[in-house]
Amino acid sequence: MTNNTQNGFFKLTKFEFTAIAIIMISPLLFSWSMYFQGLLIIVMLWIILGLSWNLMAGYTGQVSFGHAAFFGIGAYAAALPYFHWRISPWWGLITGPIVAVAFGYFLGKLVFKLKGPYFALGTLASGEILRIIFGEEELITNGHNGIFYMTTWTSKLPYFYIAAALAIFSILIIRKIIQSKLGFYFLSIREDQDAAEALGIDTVKYKNLSLAISAAMAGVAGAFYMIYMGFIDPEVVFALHNISIITILVGIIGGVGTIWGPAVGAIVMIFIQELFRSSLFGLGPEWLSRLHSLVFGALVVLIILYMAGGIVGDWPIIANKIKSWKNKTEGQS
Amino acid sequence: MSILEIDGLTKHFGGLTAVDHVSFEVQEGEILGLIGPNGSGKTTLFNLINSFYTVSSGKIIFNKQDITHLKTNEIAKAGIGRTFQVVKPLKRLSVEDNVMAGAFARENSFSGAREVAHEVLKFCHLDDYSQMKADSLPIGGRKRLEIAKALATRPSLLLLDETAAGLNPTEVVEAIQIMKNIRDELGITIIIVEHIMKVIMTISDRILAIAHGSTIAEGKPEIVAQDPAVIQAYLGSEFNIGDHFNA
Numbered sequence: 001m002t003n004n005t006q007n008g009f010f011k012l013t014k015f016e017f018t019a020i021a022i023i024m025i026s027p028l029l030f031s032w033s034m035y036f037q038g039l040l041i042i043v044m045l046w047i048i049l050g051l052s053w054n055l056m057a058g059y060t061g062q063v064s065f066g067h068a069a070f071f072g073i074g075a076y077a078a079a080l081p082y083f084h085w086r087i088s089p090w091w092g093l094i095t096g097p098i099v100a101v102a103f104g105y106f107l108g109k110l111v112f113k114l115k116g117p118y119f120a121l122g123t124l125a126s127g128e129i130l131r132i133i134f135g136e137e138e139l140i141t142n143g144h145n146g147i148f149y150m151t152t153w154t155s156k157l158p159y160f161y162i163a164a165a166l167a168i169f170s171i172l173i174i175r176k177i178i179q180s181k182l183g184f185y186f187l188s189i190r191e192d193q194d195a196a197e198a199l200g201i202d203t204v205k206y207k208n209l210s211l212a213i214s215a216a217m218a219g220v221a222g223a224f225y226m227i228y229m230g231f232i233d234p235e236v237v238f239a240l241h242n243i244s245i246i247t248i249l250v251g252i253i254g255g256v257g258t259i260w261g262p263a264v265g266a267i268v269m270i271f272i273q274e275l276f277r278s279s280l281f282g283l284g285p286e287w288l289s290r291l292h293s294l295v296f297g298a299l300v301v302l303i304i305l306y307m308a309g310g311i312v313g314d315w316p317i318i319a320n321k322i323k324s325w326k327n328k329t330e331g332q333s
Numbered sequence: 334m335s336i337l338e339i340d341g342l343t344k345h346f347g348g349l350t351a352v353d354h355v356s357f358e359v360q361e362g363e364i365l366g367l368i369g370p371n372g373s374g375k376t377t378l379f380n381l382i383n384s385f386y387t388v389s390s391g392k393i394i395f396n397k398q399d400i401t402h403l404k405t406n407e408i409a410k411a412g413i414g415r416t417f418q419v420v421k422p423l424k425r426l427s428v429e430d431n432v433m434a435g436a437f438a439r440e441n442s443f444s445g446a447r448e449v450a451h452e453v454l455k456f457c458h459l460d461d462y463s464q465m466k467a468d469s470l471p472i473g474g475r476k477r478l479e480i481a482k483a484l485a486t487r488p489s490l491l492l493l494d495e496t497a498a499g500l501n502p503t504e505v506v507e508a509i510q511i512m513k514n515i516r517d518e519l520g521i522t523i524i525i526v527e528h529i530m531k532v533i534m535t536i537s538d539r540i541l542a543i544a545h546g547s548t549i550a551e552g553k554p555e556i557v558a559q560d561p562a563v564i565q566a567y568l569g570s571e572f573n574i575g576d577h578f579n580a
């Protein structure tokens with residue numbers, strides 16, 4: 001993508017305005033189903049996680065396989081003060097990102113020394129190590145018993161609008177970053193670190209900044225997860241597959257290095273996941289529910305082979321195909 | 334006044350001494366040509382000046398400041414720009430975005446950086462290509478993009494590493510003109526490495542010749558071209574330096 005336009009923070013294009021409007025009314029369209037409203041909240045959560053990963057991996061070229069680390073730390077930042085001192089988990093929306101950034105700072109010191117696959121493995125290990133530590137240190141974390149909390153509301157709507165506000169705010173922040181010096185520096189680092197240094201870009205500093213912003217977003221998502229679900233344990237919030245890997249899939253399916261990619265990726269991913277998990281929403285045979293990992297795998301392979309830019313990144317190509325296909329069918333009729 | 338002072342600069346790669354006690358000065362506003370056979374240490378010298386390699390021993394003084402141990406990005410911000418012999422475009426970004434990335438070294442605002450980029454693109458005859466992706470540029474354009482990116486950082490000293498190599502004769506003439514304009518119109522001091530003798534001889538005020546990492550001659554182009562040590566260094570290589578100077 002090229003950055004030759006700059007928008008004000010709240011100045012939306014027609015597409016962005018429509019997208020945000022649809023997000024805002026979506027839970028009302030599903031007012032008949034708590035289940036679907038719950039899914040929409042999860043979609044918002046995945047949008048934030050996808051944006052977080054995309055900033056670091058898609059825009060700065062530092063491909064993380066351990067975003068569960070930041071997510072889990074954010075979740076425990078909300079949960080632990082409640083567990084020990086009955087401090088409201090809602091404070092986690094502030095402390096979660098702070099603790100995640102602090103952790104990211106030390107992680108950066110370790111993993112930014114690694115290159116390519118070693119960087120990926122280093123980040124992957126960080127999430128796994130936290131999962132094990134938080135499972136073992138029962139006195140501090142309550143270990144595998146996890147932490148419970150009576151959620152604040154039974155209605156889904158307030159949760160949805162808080163999650164949606166966080167997601168939209170995150171999108172606007174990313175958009176602002178990408179159209180500024182910071183974004184140019186991130187992209188330069190992604191394209192060629194040596195060239196970036198020669199242009200006066202402190203690659204160490206800006207990689208850490210990208211990591212910090214990314215960690216903060218994932219930390220917010222984690223804290224919100226605790227607040228909304230009312231239960232966490234290490235296996236859930238530090239999960240390699242269900243958090244770290246799915247985060248990457250959201251980024252890849254939507255489009256690596258695109259502003260709206262994570263939003264599209266989150267919707268597609270949750271839709272497919274639930275479609276199969278619920279055996280086509282209860283309409284299909286039960287064994288379909290066991291296929292969802294397989295379908296994911298197949299989808300990722302197809303995307304990488306035929307749509308490397310993801311849905312948003314390759315949208316011009318997809319739109320063209322649809323157009324020519326439409327013309328063809330119209331010509332026939 | 335000298336803008337750059339190199340003092341006893343040395344670089345070892347294991348047992349190989351790629352740059353061996355090289356000392357020289359560059360005057361403000363000067364174009365210094367750096368010549369030497371392949372593998373004589375010219376690119377390594379650039380890599381030492383902008384801290385791509387750590388110096389084994391010796392000192393680099395830029396504008397009275399010791400920059401020997403600064404980081405690459407600090408040296409760029411201090412005012413030394415460079416191009417890479419093997420070009421390093423920011424491949425998936427547009428030509429304009431490449432140059433803007435450089436412009437942010439001195440500009441914080443988006444519009445300020447874009448303005449600088451537009452001036453630089455025009456200066457380097459790249460304005461027609463500004464929306465093209467950098468990796469789809471033809472080789473001549475890529476070489477000029479190297480110069481444009483470096484210029485956008487607003488250097489006071491520019492290191493050009495074989496930016497005319499691989500160009501066709503028309504493009505070479507264009508490149509020479511751009512380099513001259515950089516010094517004459519922008520007042521930027523230049524150290525230029527070039528194998529095409531026509532370029533180096535017409536453009537340089539002074540020439541430094543090195544072989545096997547050591548200085549073998551230094552002075553006016555016509556004097557250096559006739560220096561026995563220089564002719565000796567180039568013996569056996571395809572060209573005779575004297576022929577190229579007369580041509």
Ligand SMILES: Nc1ncnc2c1ncn2[C@@H]1O[C@H](COP(=O)(O)OP(=O)(O)O)[C@@H](O)[C@H]1O
Nearest residue numbers: 346349351369370371372373374375376377378
């Ligand atoms: N990173 C490196 N590691 C080991 N040897 C190197 C490295 N860079 C350059 N050299 C060696 O240093 C010598 C000078 O190379 P170079 O500076 O590229 O020459 P020139 O630019 O004059 O053609 C060569 O023998 C080259 O092989």
Ligand SMILES: [Mg+2]
Nearest residue numbers: 375376377418
């Ligand atoms: Mg060289």
